[in-house]
Amino acid sequence: MKVTFWLLDLNYESNNDVPEIWIWGVTDSGERVLIIDDHPIAYFYAVLEENTDPSKVVEEINKCHLKCVSSLEIVDRKFFGKPVKAVKVCVKMPNVMPEYAKTLRKLEGVKDCLEDDIRFAMRYLIDNNVVPSTWHEAEVTEDSDKRDAHVDKIYLAKTSPRVLEKTQLPPLRILGFSTIYYSKEGSPNSERNPVVMISTATNGGEQKQLLAGDDRNDKPLLESFIEYVHNIDPDIIVGYGNNGQDWPYLRARCKKHGIRLGVDRTQTEPHTSVYGHVSLAGRANLDLADYAGEFPEVKVKTLANLADYLGVMKIENRTIIEDIDIPDHWDNKEKRKILKQFSKDNTQCIMGATEAILDFAIQLSSLVSLPLDHVGTAAAGFRVESFLIKKTHPLGELVPRRIEQPYRPYAGGLVLQPIPGLHENIAVLDFKSMYPNLMIVHNLSPDTYVSPKDPVPPGGVNEAPEVKHMFRKEPPGFYKEVLSYLIQVRDQIRLGMSKLKAGTAEYRLLDARQKAVKIITNASYGYAGWVGARWYVKPVAEAAAAWGRHTIMTAIDMAKKENLKVVYGDTDSIFIENQPQKINHLSKDIQEKMGLEIKPDEIYTRIFFTEAKKRYAGLLTNGKLDIVGMEVVRGDWANIAKKVQEKVLEIILKEQSPKKATDFVHEFIYELRQKHVSYRDLIIWKTLTKPAEAYEVNASHVEAAKMLRAKGWELAVGDKIGYVVVAGEGRLYERVKPYMLASYDEVDLEYYVEKQVVPAAARILESFGVTEEQLLQARNGQKETRKLTDFFGA
DNA sequence: GCGTTCAATGTACCT
DNA sequence: ACAGGTACATTGAACGCG
Secondary structure (H helix, E strand, O other): OEEEEEEEEEEEEEEOOEEEEEEEEEEOOOOEEEEEEOOOOEEEEEEEOOOOOHHHHHHHHHHOOOOOEEEEEEEEEEEOOEEEEEEEEEEOOHHHHHHHHHHHHOOOOEEEEEOOOOOHHHHHHHHHOOOOOOEEEEEEEEOOOOOOOOOOEEEEEOOOOEEOOOOOOOOOOEEEEEEEEOOOOOOOOOOOOOEEEEEEEEOOOOEEEEEOOOOOOOHHHHHHHHHHHHHHOOOEEEEOOHHHHHHHHHHHHHHHHOOOOOOOOOOOOOEEOOOOOEEOOOOEEEEHHHHHHHOOOOOOOOHHHHHHHOOOOOHHHOOOOOHHHHHHHHHOHHHHHHHHHHHHHHHHHHHHHHHHHHHHHHHHHHHHOOOHHHHOOOOHHHHHHHHHHHHHHHHOEOOOOOOOOOOOOOOOOOEOOOOOEEEEEEEEEEEOOHHHHHHHHOOOOOOOEEOOOOOOOOOOEEEOOOOOOEEEOOOOOHHHHHHHHHHHHHHHHHHHHHOOOOOOHHHHHHHHHHHHHHHHHHHHHHHHOOOOOOOOOHHHHHHHHHHHHHHHHHHHHHHHHOOOOEEEEEOOEEEEEOOHHHHHHHHHHHHHHHOOOEEEEEEEEEEEEOOOOOOEEEEEOOOOEEEEOOHHHOOOOOHHHHHHHHHHHHHHHHHOOHHHHHHHHHHHHHHHHOOOOOHHHHOEEEEOOOOHHHOOOOOHHHHHHHHHHHOOOOOOOOOEEEEEEEOOOOOHHHOEEEHHHOOHHHEOHHHHHHHHHHHHHHHHHHHHOOOHHHHHOOOOOOOOOOOHHHHHOO
């Protein structure tokens, strides 16, 4: 019989030393199924030295008497594009491979062993062309063995599943949850602090809140949670920070009470994998925090901020309870209501954010062939690599081992010095996917690189400017194959989208897919130059960068020849006078000459530069401001400084009145000194990029972090520390406090005037002759001073 | 002993 | 734990000053 299913999760099991791949799926009729393939093949390669007799090596391998070897086969493969002979060593159990590979590496005639380091579930996906988060069809029989799996049906696969072309998602059951821990001693510790609240919600619209008793005993709460998850039987469980925090914590609490956190579809507990995600057998555990990085505009990556940005729940419409205030809220009957609402809102934020993110996660999972629960924790480099492994397999390319390499920097993109001041009517021409297209056009790829030691290939080479790296012209390298595929697929998806109504389910799915394709395409250049990459070949990245510099320089020359003034440019863009006819002509010329597409991106009716690169602000034709690189868009400046700078830029760009902007700054400083700005707008956020002890100099945010730690708050690398500057003596780092430990009265407002507001405003106004000193001058006692409402509106 | 100078450190941004 | 290029604030030691 046949079964059609969408692949939710897969895992490898050893059943009395017989390896099995368990594939968990949801059928189109909504059945939960487990399909077991009990004939997966485990193998690795012994790659032979040149001029070695393969049968001799086979003999040698046989002499090793490795008892789990089931077959040896002499095969032709490629390694970095060069043809090689290899022995495919099939084994009965995947876990013996690293050891066997180590043994065989020592044999004469064996150059190296490869692919023993591919994890078995991935091996299965690659070899059988099975894809996570995708529909398949499989020929199966019903399984007669008793197996402990909580699904509607268990099947044995007669053949490995085949991918089906089908885009819609199955009817997935989604459960979101968030937790509240009770701790008066700083960061909750699972040894001593209970979980007092778990709020859940399902995509079916069911909401529930589980509470500990007034004695804060969480045993009944945990038991009901386990039972509830079991009853809902979700396919996907979503949280925010559940990988690093909730699952390990809940598991520890359960252990303390002697209960098992049985929330998956077998009888095992959640376990953290080596890849950093928590895996629940038969379900996909999703941590939205892993996707927060996709939204760089959100500077402090809390659930509330993410949900606010996504339009799920506006932060001004809710009460945020800081961790430090939780015990107080739990202990007080009235305040506990607010805490319950806060927790409920958190879960609603999770459900709303899931709406916005899940399609993308699913498409990414399917594109790069990493299971849904794994793709979120996988860093960009590993997503690209997984994709490449999948795509190179049919080409016969062997997957290199990850080798520790010394880091050697190389020259990157070209950045022009901007012409400072205001410019009218400026167009930005962007090269479309410049690096991927350069890799395609010049056939830059790990398998096409011709080292100076190599003979020149018969078809000739492309030689990169400046760096002189050579790449054979023919045949196409796998980067060319793969990148052409990605670019073509994305164009196709976007064509499909253009025929649909925005907002429909199908449109959103396609949009998620084109986004997934885009991020993988754009990360390919970075991957090529990453020392951690299996296919790390520095000349590939270096040549792409060199071609990039050559390309933009040529484009600038051509623009100048058209008498188009160039005011700025960065890597793959040029900012020029907006003369449509000339620009049209220029794009065509560039396309013809270099085989790269360049198209107008933004048009600025007016744009402002200082002397600094990578910082500018423009007025778009729709009347909106586009601010790049300035304090306004930086997360490490107090909000007051950002607001002032934004307003100054708006006045300058729209009204071109430095006088009015200066008046505004004066008025703002006056109001600030009157404490008419909110405390939250004084917080400065900075990331802890290493353990507090590892810093070589004293830094404000590190001092603030230490103060938190002294109160029991554990801080991890990567955490954002919010602090305010308080009045007092000494260095800046001696005058900071974490914002939750300070009050408005302690704040040193003069610091904010002199080191935040004035510099941010002066950055712009100094171009118009207004100095910091002038900005600092208090209001001059005119009768008609403006109110801030004159600038911000009432 | 005290103010100034400047390289080093650290963070966040741009493409 | 995808690349390099860049701006800027602050620290802290070197420097200059007698």
